[in-house]
Structure formats: C-alpha cells, structure tokens
Amino acid sequence: MRCLIIFLTLTIFQAKAQQISGSVLSDEFPIPYANVYIQGTSIGTTTNENGQYKLDNIKKGSYTIIASFMGYEAQRKKIGVKEGDIVLNFNLRESGGLDEIVITGTLKAVSRLESPVPVEVYSPTFFKKNPTPNIFEALQNVNGVRPQLNCNVCNTGDIHINGLEGPYTLVLIDGMPIVSGLSTVYGLSGIPNSLIEQVEIVKGPASSLYGSEAVGGLINIITKLPEHAPQFFVDNFVSGWGEANFDLGFKSRVGKKADVLMGANYFKYSNPIDNNNDNFTDVTLQDRVSVFQKWNFKRPNNRKFSLAGRYFYEDRWGGEMQWNKTFRGGDVVYGESIYTSRFEFIGNYQLPISEVVNFQFSYSDHDQNSVYGDMPYLAQQRIGFGQLIWDKKIRDHDLLFGLAARYNFYDDNTPATLNPDEVTIPSLFVQDEIKLSEKNHLLLGARYDYDSRHGSIFTPRMAFRYKPTENDILRFNAGTGFRVVNLFTEEHAALTGARDVIVKESLDPEQSYNVNFNYLKKFYTKAGQIITLDASAWYTYFTNAIIPDYDTNPNQIIYENLEGSSITKGLSFNLDMVLGSGIMASAGVTFQDVSQKENGVKTQQILTERFTGVWSISYKHYPTNLSIDYTGNIYGPMRLPTLGDLDPRSDYSPTWSIQNIQLTLKSNVNLQFYAGVKNILNWTPNQGNPFIIARANDPFDKNVTFDNDGNVLATADNPYALTFDPSYVYGPNQGRRLFIGLNYTLK
The missing domain is CATH 2.170.130.10 (TonB-dependent receptor, plug domain)
Structure with missing residues (x-):
C-alpha cells in the first residue's frame, strides 16, 4: 500500500500543470488588455492594467504563445513547458504587417x-x-x-x-x-x-x-481607448506660412470603474497670402477648435461600455485680399465665409446577457452659416444612428445579425429645399463567415433597407479567402452598393453661385455592382528583411449614376440620372519593406479608368487622374535617435472643368507631385523635436496657366455681357467669354514652406 501511495504521489507531481506568466510591453511601457493565448487551443487571457498576464494549468509540452493588440504587430514565441513556472515577456511594436x-x-x-x-x-x-x-x-x-x-x-x-x-x-x-x-x-x-x-x-x-x-x-x-492612451501629450507645430497647430490631451481614472480620455485641437491660420497675384487668398484663413472626450467603463465579464463626444467649431474665409467681415454677404468685395458648429456623440454598450449582443449608437448635429459672395447658405443636418449586433458562433459558422435604424434631417435656405428632408431608414443585415477548411473561408452577407422615398433596397455580398500558406492570401469579393443623393450637401460647386444649378428630374438612388481581387504576400529574406506585397484589381459598374454635367452649358451644372452606365476599373500595388539597419520604405501605385457612357459616347470622369503613386522612405540612426522621413505622391493628368472653347486654361492638368522631408530627434523617452520642408518642389497648380480663378477681377459678374439665351458674349473686357468660377481646382495652392514642431508624451 505504501508503494502505491508513493507511486500515485509521484504521478500527480509529474502531471502537475505549470504556469506561464509575464508582461506585454511596447518600448518598455505596459500594454493593458492585450490578448495572450496559446496557438491551436482555447487557452488565453488578457493582460491587466499593468500589462501583466497569467496562464494557469498548462501541461507539459511544446507550445506557441501569441501576444497581440490592435495597432501592434502580433508576436509569437515557442516554448517547451517542463517543470517549474515560466516567465515569458513580450515587446510589441506598432503594426505595419499582416497580423494587426x-x-x-x-x-x-x-x-x-x-x-x-x-x-x-x-x-x-x-x-x-x-x-x-x-x-x-x-x-x-x-x-x-x-x-x-x-x-x-x-x-x-x-x-x-x-x-x-x-x-x-x-x-x-x-x-x-x-x-x-x-x-x-x-x-x-x-x-x-x-x-x-x-x-x-x-x-x-x-x-x-x-x-x-x-x-x-x-x-x-x-480612436484610442482611455486605458491605452498616454497619460499626457502635447504636440505643436508651426509653418513658414504662419499656420499653427496645437494638440493637447490627457487621461484620468475616475473612481474604480471608469477611465476618461480628453483631447483638444486648435488650428489657426490668419496670414493672407496671394503668391499667384490674382487678388484672392491662396489658402483659406481658418480659426478652428475641437474638443474630444472618451469614457470607458469597466463591467463584469469584460463587457464593453464606452461613450465619446466631440465639439467642433470653425470660422474660415477666403476671397479677395481686401475682404473683411464687414463685407460678409455683400456684393462689393467677394469672400466666402463659413461658420461651422457641430457636435458628435458615440456609444457602444454590450448587453448584460450570456449572448454577445452590442448596442451601438451615435448622433451628430451640424449647423452651417455661410455666404458665397452675396449668396447665403444656411444649413442644418442631424444624423441619428443605432444598431443592435448579435455575434454568434455555431460550429464552423461565425454569424452576425444586425438590426439598425438611421435618422436623417436636412434643411437649408436654397430653392431646392422647400421643406426639410426628414427620413428614418430601418435596416436588417446578416453575415455568415463559413470555415470551409483551414485554408478556405467563405463570407456571405445581405442587407435590407427601406427608404420611404425610394422603397426597398437589397444589397448582397460575398467574399472568399484562400490562404495557401501562413504568409499568402488570395481574396475575391463581390457585392452591390447603393447611394441616396442629397445634392446640396455634396456639391460645393452648386453653392458658389458661379453656375446655375439645373436638376432635370427626381433623382433615383445609384446602384453599383462590384468585383475585387486581392493578393497579399509577405517575404522574409535571408538578410532578415521583411517585404509585404499587396495587389488588387477591381471593376465597378454603376446604374442611375448622378454625375454633375459641367460641359453642356458652361454657366450651368446639370444633374440627372445617367441614361447609360458608369464604370470604374483599375489595378493597385502596395509594397512595404523593412530593410534593416534602421531603413523602412513603402511605395504604392494605382492605375484607374473612370468613365461614363451615354448614347454611345464614352467620356472620362472630370477631376479623376489616370494614375497615382505614393512613397515613403524612413531611416533611423539609433545611436543618436535621429530619424529622417521622405514622403511624396504623384498624380497623372485629370480632365478639368473649363468654361468653353475660348477658355485659355488647360483642359487637363499636368502630371504633378508634392514631396516632403522631415527630421525627428528623440531627445529622451518622452520628448521629440521635428522639422522639415513641405512641397520641396514648390509646385502649385497655377504653373502653366494664365490664371486659376476665372474672372477673379469681376467676381460678381457685373461687367459680363449675356445674349438673350443667357450665353456669355466675348467683349474687350472679357475676351474669353467667362464668368466668375473658382471650381477649376485639382491641387493645393501652397508652395514650399518650412515647419518645426515639438511632441511631448508621458506614457
């Protein structure tokens, strides 16, 4: 009997489960509520407020432990569990790969x-x-x-x-x-x-x-959860044009069950500049303040409950250099002045039931008081939204059920809005992601909306993912889309008064049919370099497309549902590279064809480039904590809204590029200084054009002569037969400028 007891005791001791514990950090700072789990099992946990975790009752064997958190690259570590507890720490870096x-x-x-x-x-x-x-x-x-x-x-x-x-x-x-x-x-x-x-x-x-x-x-x-944000941060930069931007924020614990994050942004630009000599401001003057607050509440069983709100106010104006607020709304000196006041409220609450059901809600109120020359535009828009989402897993089916309602209110002082536009749109949607195998996943989804103005709208969706290896993904997506048009909230050109707005018919919702192929690949070189390739091809076919017609009459913008079809198709490629020795680089290029076909005639969409490219190259010298970032973009030609055959401005933009460089010095863990040059090439859209704004010398068209049909006549004072029009725009008017800034973050 004594031998049997000894044998059982030794057996129990040998089979005793072990403990794995440690911390999840980023740059030596703890990451609270990060996920830590054992690959291929249901064993997992989250870190506490100090970034610490503990996995109990782990039997002997070999395991892969994974730590992950939103915004950071997941980290994997292989361990062998024998006798004795194990301390395993993780240090995550900000994401840029496939595992975010x-x-x-x-x-x-x-x-x-x-x-x-x-x-x-x-x-x-x-x-x-x-x-x-x-x-x-x-x-x-x-x-x-x-x-x-x-x-x-x-x-x-x-x-x-x-x-x-x-x-x-x-x-x-x-x-x-x-x-x-x-x-x-x-x-x-x-x-x-x-x-x-x-x-x-x-x-x-x-x-x-x-x-x-x-x-x-x-x-x-x-936005960040309060517990993941820094304790305090301030970021301020100024530019050689006189722009000043100031960010400030902090977080705080309120009682034992609530965390709050506060943030504020202030931007000021009050330096009128007219480098292209048309007597109009090159850049709009702005005075803007935004205040943000987000609360996160701790609840039993880690159920979610967060609330966020933001208030935004802006006073912006642009126009003739001699304009001031005494001219607002008059016809003596031209200016476009916009006062904007809006607030937003967002919430997410997980119901206290055994099933995973979340109630998400939001509300925004936008009030705009603006004048475009002597044309006032007073508008209000209120949007309320709420939805219940039930997340349910049944074997190989990952289901999602949703019930939503959206309330829209819009009113303005234009003749097109005789009565406020007010509608509530109820919706129902369902989604099922089916695990066909480890390599194959199929997602099916559908949504039903009812709009009292347009009736029932049904939008199905399908996605298929094939993962032949851990670092390769092939995706195929197909689906439909719809859009209900609210004309005056979307088309600024309809507000300026430079052209008459003609709406030929009651506008029906647009519908689209889309297919998309995507390939994602990650390479690891023998030298330790990491390269990620992301390539896509897409094709979208639109019916009932609503595309503003600037061409039929240069003094009008005509809106109606397209009788034919509109198509967008293209290819895009992204390349991200971690090259080692402190060098990282990324580059992307997109080739696209956006056109519409009506009555057998195909035209390219206005203000749409045929190709675009972006890039960034970063180098960090670790001994000195000095970083250099070189970023840029390039855009191909796009068709522009000229005002007739006599308009001397080019019908197409040139190929253009904006490039920037920045130096950053991290003096200690919390403090950074940065400085650089924006738009190194000093590119502005007036290059190669006699002017950008048509009739800038006569913005109220007081000296424009019209015939009996409303067409502009060429005169000695107006040889190109133009009216005032600021819609010939495709890029920013700001040239080369220096900037310098400081960032302080207390984690």
Missing part, C-alpha cells in the same frame, strides 16, 4: 491575415512622417486615396477612393457613420493624431454592412 487586428471589413475584431475582406491599416506613426493639422490632409500619402479640394476660395473638399468622388466614400469614427454629406471635410478635421489608434480603409462597396454612401469605400477612424 482589424474590425472594419466584417464588424468583428479579426487579424488582417484572417479577414476575408481586404483592409488597409495605418497607424499614427505613418501619419507622423508628414505632420498635418487634420486627417483630411494626412490621407494624401495613402495609395488610391486622394483628398480633393473642391473650391479655390474656401478650400472645402472631400475624399476620393479609387477615382470615385467624395460622396461615394463613407467616413466612420469608431465604426459609427456620423460623418457624411455636409460635414465630411469638417468631420476629418480636429482629431489629434495622438488620439487615433489606427485608420482602416476598405476600397470597394460596403453597403451590405454600412448602408448608403459606402459605395466606393469607407474610412474608419478608430
């Missing part, structure tokens, strides 16, 4: 490597290579994405993805569609880079999950 966590493509947090939908991910580090006062300008370094200025005077703009106009791009903040139409350019301003966790971009229709406006693609700006 993405949520935008499927409304679920998944590895980019596993996502059936191709998602591009950009961290704050990427945008800091060329510091800008807002995300709108920062996107100029993303392949296939172009910030487009729509007016030479007030400098408002939108975001083009793969050649499609801004209204086809949906902009989300923390997954909520609160930025649209009237507020696109303003929603992308005033969010400090230091508060951004990452920016995710999906190119191609996403209407099956996100509804109207996600026809060309979507941009999701994901």
Whole structure:
C-alpha cells in the first residue's frame, strides 16, 4: 500500500500543470488588455492594467504563445513547458504587417491575415512622417486615396477612393457613420493624431454592412481607448506660412470603474497670402477648435461600455485680399465665409446577457452659416444612428445579425429645399463567415433597407479567402452598393453661385455592382528583411449614376440620372519593406479608368487622374535617435472643368507631385523635436496657366455681357467669354514652406 501511495504521489507531481506568466510591453511601457493565448487551443487571457498576464494549468509540452493588440504587430514565441513556472515577456511594436487586428471589413475584431475582406491599416506613426493639422490632409500619402479640394476660395473638399468622388466614400469614427454629406471635410478635421489608434480603409462597396454612401469605400477612424492612451501629450507645430497647430490631451481614472480620455485641437491660420497675384487668398484663413472626450467603463465579464463626444467649431474665409467681415454677404468685395458648429456623440454598450449582443449608437448635429459672395447658405443636418449586433458562433459558422435604424434631417435656405428632408431608414443585415477548411473561408452577407422615398433596397455580398500558406492570401469579393443623393450637401460647386444649378428630374438612388481581387504576400529574406506585397484589381459598374454635367452649358451644372452606365476599373500595388539597419520604405501605385457612357459616347470622369503613386522612405540612426522621413505622391493628368472653347486654361492638368522631408530627434523617452520642408518642389497648380480663378477681377459678374439665351458674349473686357468660377481646382495652392514642431508624451 505504501508503494502505491508513493507511486500515485509521484504521478500527480509529474502531471502537475505549470504556469506561464509575464508582461506585454511596447518600448518598455505596459500594454493593458492585450490578448495572450496559446496557438491551436482555447487557452488565453488578457493582460491587466499593468500589462501583466497569467496562464494557469498548462501541461507539459511544446507550445506557441501569441501576444497581440490592435495597432501592434502580433508576436509569437515557442516554448517547451517542463517543470517549474515560466516567465515569458513580450515587446510589441506598432503594426505595419499582416497580423494587426482589424474590425472594419466584417464588424468583428479579426487579424488582417484572417479577414476575408481586404483592409488597409495605418497607424499614427505613418501619419507622423508628414505632420498635418487634420486627417483630411494626412490621407494624401495613402495609395488610391486622394483628398480633393473642391473650391479655390474656401478650400472645402472631400475624399476620393479609387477615382470615385467624395460622396461615394463613407467616413466612420469608431465604426459609427456620423460623418457624411455636409460635414465630411469638417468631420476629418480636429482629431489629434495622438488620439487615433489606427485608420482602416476598405476600397470597394460596403453597403451590405454600412448602408448608403459606402459605395466606393469607407474610412474608419478608430480612436484610442482611455486605458491605452498616454497619460499626457502635447504636440505643436508651426509653418513658414504662419499656420499653427496645437494638440493637447490627457487621461484620468475616475473612481474604480471608469477611465476618461480628453483631447483638444486648435488650428489657426490668419496670414493672407496671394503668391499667384490674382487678388484672392491662396489658402483659406481658418480659426478652428475641437474638443474630444472618451469614457470607458469597466463591467463584469469584460463587457464593453464606452461613450465619446466631440465639439467642433470653425470660422474660415477666403476671397479677395481686401475682404473683411464687414463685407460678409455683400456684393462689393467677394469672400466666402463659413461658420461651422457641430457636435458628435458615440456609444457602444454590450448587453448584460450570456449572448454577445452590442448596442451601438451615435448622433451628430451640424449647423452651417455661410455666404458665397452675396449668396447665403444656411444649413442644418442631424444624423441619428443605432444598431443592435448579435455575434454568434455555431460550429464552423461565425454569424452576425444586425438590426439598425438611421435618422436623417436636412434643411437649408436654397430653392431646392422647400421643406426639410426628414427620413428614418430601418435596416436588417446578416453575415455568415463559413470555415470551409483551414485554408478556405467563405463570407456571405445581405442587407435590407427601406427608404420611404425610394422603397426597398437589397444589397448582397460575398467574399472568399484562400490562404495557401501562413504568409499568402488570395481574396475575391463581390457585392452591390447603393447611394441616396442629397445634392446640396455634396456639391460645393452648386453653392458658389458661379453656375446655375439645373436638376432635370427626381433623382433615383445609384446602384453599383462590384468585383475585387486581392493578393497579399509577405517575404522574409535571408538578410532578415521583411517585404509585404499587396495587389488588387477591381471593376465597378454603376446604374442611375448622378454625375454633375459641367460641359453642356458652361454657366450651368446639370444633374440627372445617367441614361447609360458608369464604370470604374483599375489595378493597385502596395509594397512595404523593412530593410534593416534602421531603413523602412513603402511605395504604392494605382492605375484607374473612370468613365461614363451615354448614347454611345464614352467620356472620362472630370477631376479623376489616370494614375497615382505614393512613397515613403524612413531611416533611423539609433545611436543618436535621429530619424529622417521622405514622403511624396504623384498624380497623372485629370480632365478639368473649363468654361468653353475660348477658355485659355488647360483642359487637363499636368502630371504633378508634392514631396516632403522631415527630421525627428528623440531627445529622451518622452520628448521629440521635428522639422522639415513641405512641397520641396514648390509646385502649385497655377504653373502653366494664365490664371486659376476665372474672372477673379469681376467676381460678381457685373461687367459680363449675356445674349438673350443667357450665353456669355466675348467683349474687350472679357475676351474669353467667362464668368466668375473658382471650381477649376485639382491641387493645393501652397508652395514650399518650412515647419518645426515639438511632441511631448508621458506614457
């Protein structure tokens, strides 16, 4: 009996499970709530507030332990568990590879490597290579994405993805569609880079999950959770043109169950410059403030509950150099003056039930008081959104069910809006990601929307992912999209008064049919270099397309549903390289053909380049903590909105490029100094043109002569038969300028 007891005791001792513990860090700072798990098992945990984790009851054997967190590259470590507890620490670096966590493509947090939908991910580090006062300008370094200025005077703009106009791009903040139409350019301003966790971009229709406006693609700006943000940060830079940008933020613990993150952005530019000598400001003067606050509450079983809000106010104007506010709205001195006030509210609450069900909601209120010369434009837009999402896994099926409703209110003082446009659009969507095998995943989805103005709208979706190896992915996506047009919130040219707006018919929703192929590959060289290749090909066919017609009559913008079809197709390639010795580089190129065909006649879409390229090269000298970043972009010719046969301005833009260089010195763990030159080549769009703004000397057309049919007559004072028009714009008017800044971060 005694021998049996000894034998059982030894057996139990030998079979005793071990413990694995340690910390997950980044640059020696802890990462709270990071995921730590054993590959191929259901064993896993999250780190605590101090970045520490513990895995209990681990039996003897060989394992691969993985640590991951959104915005950082996942790290794998192989260990052998024998006798005795193991201490295993991880040090994560900011992402740029295949393993970063993405949520935008499927409304679920998944590895980019596993996502059936191709998602591009950009961290704050990427945008800091060329510091800008807002995300709108920062996107100029993303392949296939172009910030487009729509007016030479007030400098408002939108975001083009793969050649499609801004209204086809949906902009989300923390997954909520609160930025649209009237507020696109303003929603992308005033969010400090230091508060951004990452920016995710999906190119191609996403209407099956996100509804109207996600026809060309979507941009999701994901802000940091308070517990992941630095304790305090300040970032300030000024430029040689007199621009000043100031970011400030901090986080705090409120009680035992709440964390709050505060951030503020202030931008000021009050230095009128007229380098092209047309008596108009080259860049709009701006006075902007934005205040952001985000709360995260700790709940039992790690259930989610977060609230965020932002207030934004801006006073911007552009116009004749002698303009001041006493001329606002008059016809003596021309100016475009815009007062904008908006607030946003976002929330996410996981229901206290056994199933994973989240209630997400948002509300925005946008008030705009603006004048374009002597034309007032007073507008209000309110958007309320709520959705319930049920995440359910059944064997090899990863299901998602959604019930949503969107409330839109829009009113302005234009003749086109006799009564406020108010509508509530209920929606129902379902998605099923099926694991066919380890290498093959199939995603099926569909969405149903009911718009009382247009009836039922159905948008199906399909995605297939094939992963032949750990570092190769082939994806095929197909689906449909729809867009309900709100004309005056989307077309700035319709507001300037430079052209008459003609709406020939009641505008029906646009519909699109899209296919997209994507290949993603990661290479590891013998020298330790890492190269990532991302290639895509797409084809989108539109019916009921609404494309502004600038050509039929130079004094009008004509809107109607296209009788024929509109097509966008193209190829894009991205290359990211970690070359070693402190050198990193990336490059991308997009070739696209965007055209419409009506009555057998094919025309290229206006203000759409045939090719575009971006690049960045970074070098860090570790002994001195000195970094150099060289970034740039290049755009091919695009067709421009000229005003008739006599207009001497070019019908096509030249190939043009904006290039920047920056030096950054990290003096210690928390402090950075940076300085550089923007637009090294000193390129501006007036080069090669006699003028940019038509009739800048007569902005109210007081000396323009018309015939009985309303056509402009050529006279000695107006030899080109032009009217005032600032819509001939395709690039920024700012030339070469220095900048210098300071960043202090206390983690």
